[in-house]
Amino acid sequence: MSEQKNGSSPGNMARKWNHLRKVLERPGPFCTSPSSEALSFLQTSCKVLIIGAGGLGCELLKDIALMGFNEIHVIDMDTIDLSNLNRQFLFRQKDIGSSKAEVAAKFINSRIPGVKVIPHFCKIQDYDSDFYQQFHIIVCGLDSIVARRWINGMLLSLLQYEEDGQVDQSTIIPMVDGGTEGFKGNARVILPGMTACIDCTLDLFPPQVTYPLCTIASTPRLPEHCIEYVKVIQWSKENPFDCPIDGDDPNHINWIYEKASERASQFNIVGVTYRLVQGVIKNIIPAVASTNAVIAATCATEVFKLATGCATSLNNYMVFNDVAGIYTYTYEAERKSNCLACGPANQPKYLDIESLDMKLSELIELLCQHPSYQMKSPGLTTMQDGRNRTLYMSTVRSIEEATRENLKRSLVELGLRDEGIVNVADSTTPNTLEITLRVTAKMAE
Amino acid sequence: MASPAPKSPELSEKSKKYDRQLRLWGDHGQAALESARICLINATGLGTEILKSLVLPGVGSFTIIDGEKISEQDLGTNFFLDVDSIGKSRAEVATQLLLELNPDCQGDFVDENPQVLMANDPNFFQSFHMVISTNLPETTLIELSKTLWSLNIPLLACRSYGFIGSIRLQISEHTIIESHPDNTNPDLRLDKPWPSLIQYVDSIDLDSLEVKDHMHIPYLVILYKYLKLWQSQNNTQDLPKNYKEKQNLRELIRSGIRKDENGIPLSEENFEEAMKAVNFALIPTTVPSSVASILNDNACVNLTSKSEPFWILAKAVKDFVDNEGNGNLPLRGSLPDMTADTTRYIALQQLYRDQAGRDADVIYRRAQQLLHQLGQPSSAITEAQVKLFCRNASFIHVIRGTCIADEYDPRTSNARQISEALENGDGLLIYHVMLRGVDKFYTEHNTYPGEYDDQVEPDIVKLKSCISKLTAEWGCGVLSKDDYLHEICRYGGGELHAVSSFLGGCAAQEVIKILTRQYTPLHTYCLYMMYSLLISNTGVYAL
Numbered sequence: 001m002s003e004q005k006n007g008s009s010p011g012n013m014a015r016k017w018n019h020l021r022k023v024l025e026r027p028g029p030f031c032t033s034p035s036s037e038a039l040s041f042l043q044t045s046c047k048v049l050i051i052g053a054g055g056l057g058c059e060l061l062k063d064i065a066l067m068g069f070n071e072i073h074v075i076d077m078d079t080i081d082l083s084n085l086n087r088q089f090l091f092r093q094k095d096i097g098s099s100k101a102e103v104a105a106k107f108i109n110s111r112i113p114g115v116k117v118i119p120h121f122c123k124i125q126d127y128d129s130d131f132y133q134q135f136h137i138i139v140c141g142l143d144s145i146v147a148r149r150w151i152n153g154m155l156l157s158l159l160q161y162e163e164d165g166q167v168d169q170s171t172i173i174p175m176v177d178g179g180t181e182g183f184k185g186n187a188r189v190i191l192p193g194m195t196a197c198i199d200c201t202l203d204l205f206p207p208q209v210t211y212p213l214c215t216i217a218s219t220p221r222l223p224e225h226c227i228e229y230v231k232v233i234q235w236s237k238e239n240p241f242d243c244p245i246d247g248d249d250p251n252h253i254n255w256i257y258e259k260a261s262e263r264a265s266q267f268n269i270v271g272v273t274y275r276l277v278q279g280v281i282k283n284i285i286p287a288v289a290s291t292n293a294v295i296a297a298t299c300a301t302e303v304f305k306l307a308t309g310c311a312t313s314l315n316n317y318m319v320f321n322d323v324a325g326i327y328t329y330t331y332e333a334e335r336k337s338n339c340l341a342c343g344p345a346n347q348p349k350y351l352d353i354e355s356l357d358m359k360l361s362e363l364i365e366l367l368c369q370h371p372s373y374q375m376k377s378p379g380l381t382t383m384q385d386g387r388n389r390t391l392y393m394s395t396v397r398s399i400e401e402a403t404r405e406n407l408k409r410s411l412v413e414l415g416l417r418d419e420g421i422v423n424v425a426d427s428t429t430p431n432t433l434e435i436t437l438r439v440t441a442k443m444a445e
Numbered sequence: 446m447a448s449p450a451p452k453s454p455e456l457s458e459k460s461k462k463y464d465r466q467l468r469l470w471g472d473h474g475q476a477a478l479e480s481a482r483i484c485l486i487n488a489t490g491l492g493t494e495i496l497k498s499l500v501l502p503g504v505g506s507f508t509i510i511d512g513e514k515i516s517e518q519d520l521g522t523n524f525f526l527d528v529d530s531i532g533k534s535r536a537e538v539a540t541q542l543l544l545e546l547n548p549d550c551q552g553d554f555v556d557e558n559p560q561v562l563m564a565n566d567p568n569f570f571q572s573f574h575m576v577i578s579t580n581l582p583e584t585t586l587i588e589l590s591k592t593l594w595s596l597n598i599p600l601l602a603c604r605s606y607g608f609i610g611s612i613r614l615q616i617s618e619h620t621i622i623e624s625h626p627d628n629t630n631p632d633l634r635l636d637k638p639w640p641s642l643i644q645y646v647d648s649i650d651l652d653s654l655e656v657k658d659h660m661h662i663p664y665l666v667i668l669y670k671y672l673k674l675w676q677s678q679n680n681t682q683d684l685p686k687n688y689k690e691k692q693n694l695r696e697l698i699r700s701g702i703r704k705d706e707n708g709i710p711l712s713e714e715n716f717e718e719a720m721k722a723v724n725f726a727l728i729p730t731t732v733p734s735s736v737a738s739i740l741n742d743n744a745c746v747n748l749t750s751k752s753e754p755f756w757i758l759a760k761a762v763k764d765f766v767d768n769e770g771n772g773n774l775p776l777r778g779s780l781p782d783m784t785a786d787t788t789r790y791i792a793l794q795q796l797y798r799d800q801a802g803r804d805a806d807v808i809y810r811r812a813q814q815l816l817h818q819l820g821q822p823s824s825a826i827t828e829a830q831v832k833l834f835c836r837n838a839s840f841i842h843v844i845r846g847t848c849i850a851d852e853y854d855p856r857t858s859n860a861r862q863i864s865e866a867l868e869n870g871d872g873l874l875i876y877h878v879m880l881r882g883v884d885k886f887y888t889e890h891n892t893y894p895g896e897y898d899d900q901v902e903p904d905i906v907k908l909k910s911c912i913s914k915l916t917a918e919w920g921c922g923v924l925s926k927d928d929y930l931h932e933i934c935r936y937g938g939g940e941l942h943a944v945s946s947f948l949g950g951c952a953a954q955e956v957i958k959i960l961t962r963q964y965t966p967l968h969t970y971c972l973y974m975m976y977s978l979l980i981s982n983t984g985v986y987a988l
């Protein structure tokens with residue numbers, strides 16, 4: 001073992017964690033539970049999962065490993081891209097194309113002896129509750145709301161309840177979540193079933209910028225309108241590469257850049273640049289090393305506090321902004337009593353619709369737009385004549401083809417009724433939702 | 446097949462690597478960062494975290510000064526040291542491992558105690574654009590502060606201490622053209638329109654338009670026309686001031702919406718937008734007070750042959766405001782997006798651009814004249830600089846700081862402010878005083894309070910006496926904050942990596958703000974603590 005050779009085996013490294021020991025073991029007026037066991041808990045039994053090995057994930061790995069934790073799992077399905085290197089400091093030029101989780105794990109394991117980072121090069125959806133159940137704390141450094149909601153749903157599904165309806169505390173796996181955009185960020189602590197969850201505060205996520213079709217088609221004014229035109233209309237019409245747009249293929253971006261420039265000059269619109277084209281097509285969010293460091297450090301501190309009790313936890317949401325000066329604000333995000341994810345398990349979930357003449361495609365659109373559901377690509381089934389009938393499902397190609405015709409049919413035609421139940425599966429949750437359709441216009445009939 | 450890639454600088458490898466940050470500070474900000482030379486004193490966990498967030502985005506070069514040898518404790522807080530490096534120079538190993546982060550960055554080190562270096566080579570710092578220090582004892586910090594203050598080199602003094610930390614910026618003057626404010630109202634000048642804008646609006650007759658055109662008239666035109674109508678109805682030249690007047694104007698606009706054959710109003714988005722815009726688009730055009738105070742600043746009014754371009758530009762703008770501008774800043778020249786047909790929107794946009802161009806031309810000529818009078822070369826200010834300044838004229842910012850050494854000198858420290866804040870129970874300032882107590886403790890005892898496990902209790906008493914001396918110096922009563930004393934001694938001078946990483950990110954961004962002259966740095970001081978009721982709070986004091 002290399003650390004043995006260098007005369008720095010764990011025994012000789014006794015002083016390495018002296019700084020941590022002081023805050024963990026010494027009593028103090030603000031310390032909730034000083035303990036000589038805390039460090040050994042971090043080093044021998046505590047298991048932490050980091051979701052995402054990107055900008056926040058790299059920082060989280062370093063921070064959590066240097067806060068005394070030994071067994072850290074990291075999961076990420078992405079591979080390394082050149083544009084990651086301005087902040088994802090565990091990656092080098094030679095690593096481009098490799099798994100983020102694997103390269104990051106290898107780097108930390110070699111830099112900090114004793115730490116065991118276990119990489120998982122896959123999607124979070126590839127694992128089930130057995131996997132997630134093994135962790136004491138889960139930290140998220142994600143840029144996707146869908147993935148956050150999914151893991152949120154997973155942790156909620158692991159909760160068990162006492163006879164009196166109270167959450168069995170031993171089934172709670174705390175979730176610490178961070179997010180950044182440019183010089184702004186936020187960090188939060190979620191105790192599933194106890195404090196506000198991701199779905200309770202869905203309205204905190206900014207809606208995605210969209211442009212009306214009629215604007216991009218007939219009255220473009222901004223360079224973005226010209227780019228959207230090429231993306232939404234011209235690409236499918238001309239199909240220049242016989243495939244959908246790949247934002248990472250420079251040939252695709254070039255083609256869009258040229259066509260968007262042409263369109264812009266037809267309309268005397270200025271400002272179509274290559275960078276803007278990339279930004280619009282890939283929906284790029286600006287990112288810097290510094291903000292990632294700040295938010296990941298806040299999350300890591302919370303993980304440390306949750307695991308050791310050496311200080312009070314963040315309650316429960318912090319926002320950060322250093323555009324002008326340095327600013328933080330902490331407040332308690334509140335639970336939504338009828339939250340679809342963490343509300344009472346047996347509460348009925350309703351979706352109000354105007355009439356059963358609505359087409360299935362409109363119902364799906366409604367599930368995507370609805371502020372409480374905000375789904376991505378819902379798949380719908382329903383019980384009919386004692387059998388489970390698939391109304392539509394886009395995720396499996398053969399089923400999509402078989403059910404595509406249903407999109408044009410009205411709910412009545414599909415045999416759905418007022419107060420009828422549809423079972424909805426979506427990438428935003430690991431659980432299938434039983435949703436009762438309620439026709440709101442029935443009073444007027 | 447696609448044609449060959451356009452020859453664009455945006456396609457270089459470097460711009461791909463830096464893409465996510467170029468979207469924030471632009472190619473010119475990046476160029477400033479890449480030409481900067483910075484110096485770090487002490488490669489502590491905090492020190493290397495700061496450098497990490499500067500090397501990654503591509504700072505030109507760094508130099509680390511540190512005379513320490515790597516200890517086991519260092520490995521527990523510092524990511525940029527490795528297990529083989531115990532006993533080696535901390536400056537050397539940190540430099541090597543940081544350089545691995547970015548092949549475009551240069552770095553070197555001086556394996557020497559900063560105090561000794563300053564004594565041997567007082568001019569050492571002259572070649573740097575900025576110096577960053579971490580966890581310096583007060584005697585060294587005071588000396589460094591004085592040295593850099595006299596050289597006019599910005600200093601960022603940082604400290605990570607248990608669960609708390611601080612960042613103190615020392616800069617004599619910092620000017621910012623691009624502050625990138627978050628929310629701004631558009632500069633539309635509907636209260637002070639120029640002739641070609643009036644002419645354009647008058648050329649549109651709403652009543653004679655087809656419905657399709659009617660619903661594609663930019664709201665600006667609608668707003669202006671109904672504003673004029675409202676003014677003539679109310680016999681005034683003013684903008685609607687209170688809620689009632691604004692509501693009247695909104696109703697007037699609503700009455701202009703076309704109706705169908707049954708008298709039901711059509712849905713005209715542009716009219717809806719005009720009604721909404723009553724709130725933010727009809728604010729009187731003025732010079733914001735923050736800008737006025739810059740224009741009236743002595744550095745602006747009394748230019749010298751050594752004046753920086755910022756101040757010469759500010760003076761040119763001031764002269765413009767006092768003359769051609771009739772009391773107004775140059776027009777920003779940008780138009781927000783609004784429901785409109787392409788032709789009319791672009792025409793309107795062009796009117797704003799042209800007028801902004803005319804204003805910028807006047808200011809460019811004035812700036813050139815000033816340069817000539819001051820004996821500076823005409824190349825000192827370019828047209829592009831003038832345009833940038835004009836676009837940002839409402840958001841320019843000047844920061845003037847103080848010397849850190851002055852805080853430690855009873856004759857110049859703002860003791861009164863501190864004692865008042867303490868008496869008011871300002872929690873974060875209490876921690877500031879605690880850190881000052883730690884400084885004094887270290888000066889007297891050459892260890893940190895609570896550094897040794899068996900000394901925690903006695904050190905609480907000693908720290909208390911250090912703080913009593915300070916409060917007596919400031920002329921305020923005894924500080925009975927024993928809980929805080931105990932907490933500080935619990936830390937025992939320890940550095941926690943996550944705390945350093947938080948501070949490192951903040952500090953690095955402040956350095957980037959100074960080097961790129963974009964975004965507004967923290968004014969002077971911030972104190973961070975992740976604790977009890979004040980969890981994750983950042984207090985900012987102007988000391």
Ligand SMILES: [Zn+2]
Pocket residue numbers: 196197198199200201335336339340341342343
């Ligand atoms: Zn919830």
